[in-house]
Amino acid sequence: MDKENYLTELEEYLDALTADEKADVIEFYNEYIDDAGLETTDEIEKRLGTPRQLSRKVLADYSIKVTDIESHRSKKSKASVRSNGKMIWMILLALLASPAAIVLGIVLFAILACVVAVFGACMVAALAVLCTFFILMIASLYVGIVMLFSSFTTGLFYLGCGLMGLGAVLIGFPLLYWIFRAIIQGIANFAKFLYKKIYKNRRQGGNEK
Known part of the structure; x- marks a missing residue:
């Protein structure tokens, strides 16, 4: 009964996935729990974390999978900005949900906030310069057209x-x-690297135990 409750709660947190994807996830962890011989909620959560924590890891994994697929399909080997942004957010939530990785999650969030702040300021300044330059060039065209009738070369x-x-x-x-x-x-690649590194080490640590 504990397993059913755990999986039911896990499924509720996976609304971002399609019905088929959710079914695959639930089937996988159902078999995983059975194979590992986990019977109580405490045993399951000790191995997999709470349903919310596990769901964030699953969503992060799927986001990485989506960006990888887009990268393979794209000639430039880059996923869309939207997919990368979603992946970064999912990875951030997964790291913040894990007690062992919460510090790295905070670091990633701080880096992201700094980059957004600095780049945002630079973007605003650059756009302001471009818009001003655009207006000046329109004015130059207007002056040029007017001057054609009085001084052709000018x-x-x-x-x-x-x-x-x-x-x-x-x-x-x-x-x-x-x-x-x-x-x-670049941020997406760094977040992906950090995420895979953390969970790879955790899996290795779990196997050693």
């Missing part, structure tokens, strides 16, 4: 400057997005 100069500036702005916006995506990918 008008061409302003038009050329305006077009070159607009080209630079059009390059700048995708560049900012690329930098943002690269930073998120």
Whole structure:
């Protein structure tokens, strides 16, 4: 009865998964508990953690799996920003849910907060510069068109400057997005490495016992 209650509660925390994925998880841990000979709730939680803790680990594992699949399908070997962001969040929750890894979870959260704060400030500043530059280039185009009727060469100069500036702005916006995506990918890779390292060590420690 304890096993059924544990698995029922675990399933309730897995709403982010599809019905088939939840069924696979429940079936796996049902067999795991039977094979390990775990009978009471205390024995199960000592080995697997509480249903909430285990669910966060499961969701983190599935998030990593999704990003890995996207990376293999993508020619650039990078998952989407959305998938990476979700994976980072799931890993963070999994680390914070584990007493043994809570310190690392806090460290990861602190790193993430610092990166977001610094990069956010840089992004705002860069966007402000690009927007200002864009307005100036539009003004340069306007002046160039007006000047064509009074001084053709001067008008061409302003038009050329305006077009070159607009080209630079059009390059700048995708560049900012690329930098943002690269930073998120770097954080995701670090979080994935940290998560796998921690749970690999925990599994090895459990096997030694």
